[in-house]
Amino acid sequence: MHCKVLKLGDVWRTCNKIRAAIFRMGINLLEYFTRLDPHKNCLISESQFISVIHGQLGATIGLSEQEVAELADYFRVPDGRIYYTQLCDVINDSVPKFSQNDSIVTGLEWEDPLHTNRLSISEERRLNVLITKIASLVNMKKLILRPYFQDYELVSKNCGTVTIAHFARIMAYLGILLSADDFNLLVKKYLKDSYTLNYIAFLKAIDEIIQYLDAHGILDLSGDIMAIFPGRVINAELPKLPRPEIGKIMASRIFGIQNIFHPALEDPKKIEHILTTISMIQEHVLRNRLRVSTFFKHFDLLNSGRITVDQFHRGLDALALNGKQRFFLSLPDVQAIINQYRDPCDPKRVCWKTFEDDIDHIFTTKELEKYPSMEVTTHKRDNEEVPKVGSVNWQSVNKEQRSLCEDAVYKVKQKIIHRRILLKPMFKDFDKHNNGHVSRSQMRQALNSNGILLSDEELFSLEQRFKNDIGFNYVWFLKEVEPKPDDDPLYMDFVEDMKRLNAEPAKRPATRQEKDILQILAKIKGRVVRERIRVLDFMKDFDRCNEQVITRTNFHRALLTCGFELSCNEVETLVDVFASPLRQECVDYRQFADTVEEAFTQSCLERAPLIVPIQHVPTKDCEKNFLNFDERLILSVAMQKLSKKPDLKMNLSSVVADFDKTNCGTVSRTNFMKALTVRGMLNLISNNEFDVICKCFGFERGLRDEVDYRAFMRALDILYATDKYNPF
Structure with missing residues (x-):
């Protein structure tokens, strides 16, 4: 019989497997064996040992039958039982205690949370400049960077690190624009574990720089770094900065332009250029x-009157694009305005407040309260044409050239009138940029293609009159040559319709019912x-002084608020009846309220305690229910005929109720006729009698007339009961 040699390595491997399983699941192996050892002699049978290892803990430990057999052979005593306590000691006591051991990596630099990589001297200088710029931008925008990085750390469970891609996304989201070289320099400095960045050290460096700049007075009030020299503070030791604009604001205006920053512009072309540009902006x-301040004040959060050059450029673009007609400003024009209003103490900023004052000079003159003796001239620029750059001053042209141009314009105008020519579509086809200008050759082509033939001198005079740069x-040319129609404006019909709609309706004469105070x-x-x-x-809300009277207008308003739906003539009747005897323009609303309250009770009952008040019973009758003497006779005869068959016999109410789907108590005239036909009651009356019944019990619901069948049934019941108990 072949027997396998027991090896110590196999048993130790099995013990390691048991140790890993029970420490992972938190199992106390000794408790399973002590239950099977009541005598506490540390020995159990082999079958009990196998039932615990392979049966109860088989799914947890996962030992094969061969491993269980080898384990039992190793811990078996000479009598065949298993020494389980020795097994538990081997498994529990051989576990290393990591909490009592010292850290092996203590003192290494990559364990430091503020660890950064070393750079060369030139790279460190570049990095310091870059970190200073980022810190200045963060301080100026009042940004808090740490929450953006911590949101990523909560998800990834990293210890103070983020990935390179996420770091780039955060910088782009916060508006911190970095070039490729600057971003690579940051990555090289704060790289950790070959794919993450140590944002803790990055934020600490920014905080240190902000604290240093703030402590040494290098930041201005807007949070930006001062451009002239660090530590610029106005105190007793340092003199104040020069203020060239003091005393020269009002004295140095040239057509509304403050010339305080450039007192000596020697080039007359530059002066003419800036004056023309300012005039064009004022005209726009x-x-x-x-309002000029609308386009610049949101850039100046501290209201210092100065913004950066880029912000001023964006504000000018927004100003030019606003309005019904867009205004074109070229880059030389913008640069000339920026140079004119550049801050003398900070070349990177522009004084937009001064620019606003110069532009608003077309409306009024600022700070007039400081100059009471100054004469203000009214600017009449609504009908004036601001000369364009490159155009000729037409008033200085000789008379021959002007008369030649007028003759050419007259010829073109006459041909357009007689031939009914439209020149605007032709010019629109050539105007690709939609700026209202075409070239000289395109102008000549447009005139020749429409059969308008002019001499070279006349064409040249037209070019001199209507051309610019x-x-x-x-x-402008079409405004001169195209005929102006004499059609009435389209809004005249609209105005007439509005006048007709808003006109007060004609007051109709009052009827008899509208003058009857009892019916009202x-x-x-x-x-x-x-x-x-x-x-x-x-009504008492209109009587603020508790005078017991209100005006006629307030009385009418109170009636409208109550929702009585009275006509104007009925209101006039009430006003005349309840008018105050001492003040005819007012109404005694207390008397009116007491009169209306008689519907519920009677006043002064304390003086007559034996009187029992009777409540007013409202009726649904209207003018359409009024019956004359002949109709009342016809109605009485018809009701007497129909009362011979009471509801107890005919059960008419159930039939009519089937037609009343909403259970409102009324049905249409057609359904009422059908119900009478079903019960055979329509044959008892004529058509005239049926019409009188429908008129008597008619009820206006919505926009149609219906029949109140409940009132009709009650009348039949009363007539039947009266006729039944009549002794005669």
């Missing part, structure tokens, strides 16, 4: 009624009883 602002201004009060009392309205609550 005046025509579109724009952009091209031929065909918009009955209508009001019925509405009050049905809807439980307290009239006094709506």
Whole structure:
């Protein structure tokens, strides 16, 4: 019989497997064996040992049958039992205690949370400049960087590190623009574990730089680094900076331009250029009624009156694009304005407040309260044409050239009128940029293609009159040559319609019912009883001084608030009846309220305790229910015929109720006729009698007339009961 040689390495491997399983699951192996050893002699049978290892803990430990057999052979005593305590000691006592051991990597530099890589001297200088710029930007925008990095750390469970891609995304999201070389320099400095960056050290470096700049006075009030010299502070030791604008603001205006920053502009072309540009901007602002501060003040958060050059450029672009017509500013024009209003103490900033004052000079003059003797001239620029750059001053041209141009314009205008020519579509086809200008050759081609033949001298005079540095201004040319229609404006019909709609309606004469105060009060009392309205609550709010009277207008408003739906003539009747005897322009609303309250009770009952008040019973009758003498006779005869068959026999109410789907108590005239036909009651009356019944019990619901069948049934019951108990 072949027997396998037991090896100590196999048993030790099995013990390691048991040790790993029970420490992973938190199992106490000794408890499983002590349950099977009641005598506490540290020995159990082999079958019990196998039942614990292979049975109870088989799924947890995962030993094969061969491993269990080898383990049992190793810990078996001579009598065949298993020494389980020795097994538990081997498994539990041989585990290393890591908490009592010293750290092997203590003192190494990669364990430091603020660890950074070493760079060369030149790279360190570049990095310091870069970190200073980032710190200045962060301080100026009042940014807090740490939460953006901690959000990533909460997800990835890293210890103070983020990936390179996430670091780049955070920088881009915060608006911190870095070049490729600068970003690589940051990665080289703060790289850790070959793929992550130590953001803790990066944030600490930024905080240290901000604290240093703030402590040494290098930052200005806006949070940016001062451009002239560090530590610029106005105190007793350092003199104040020069203020060249003091005393020269009002004295140095040239057509509304403050010339305080450039007192000696020697080049007359530059002076003419800046004056022309400012005049064009003023004309654009005046025509579109724009407020200049709207486009610049959101850049100046501290209201210092100075913004950066890029911000001023963006504000000028927004100003030019606003309004009904866009305004074109070239780069030389923008640069000339920036140079004119550049801050003398900080070349990187522009004084936009001064620019605003110069542009607003077209509307008014600022700080007039400081100069009471100054004469203000009214600017009449609505109809003036601001000369364009490159155009000729037409007033200085000789008379022959001007007369030749006028003759050419007259010829073109006459041909357009007689031939009904439209030149605008032709010019629009050539104007690809939609700026209102075409070239001189395109102008000649447009005129020749429409059969307008002019001499070279006439064409040259037209070019001199309507050209500028952009091209031929065909918009001004068409205003001169195209005939102006004499059509009435389109809004005139609209104005007439609005006048007709808003006009007060003609007052119609009052009818007999509108003058009857009893019918009006009955209508009001019925509405009050049905809807439980307290009239006094709506009227006493208009009596602020508790005078017991209100004006006629307020009385009308109170009635509208109550919702009585009275006509103007009915309101006039109420006003005349309840007018105050001492003040005819007012109404005694207390008397009116007491009169309406008689629908519920009677006043002064304490003086007559035996009187029992009777509540007003509202009726649903209207003018359409009124019956004359002949109709009342016909109605009485018809009701007497129908009352011979009571509801107890005919059961008419159930049939009519089937037609009343909403259970509102009324049905249409057609359904009422069908119900009478089903019960055979329509044959008892004529068509005239049926019409009188429908008129008597009619009820207006919505926009149609219906029949109140419940009132009709009650009338039949009363007539039947009266006729039944009549002794005669």
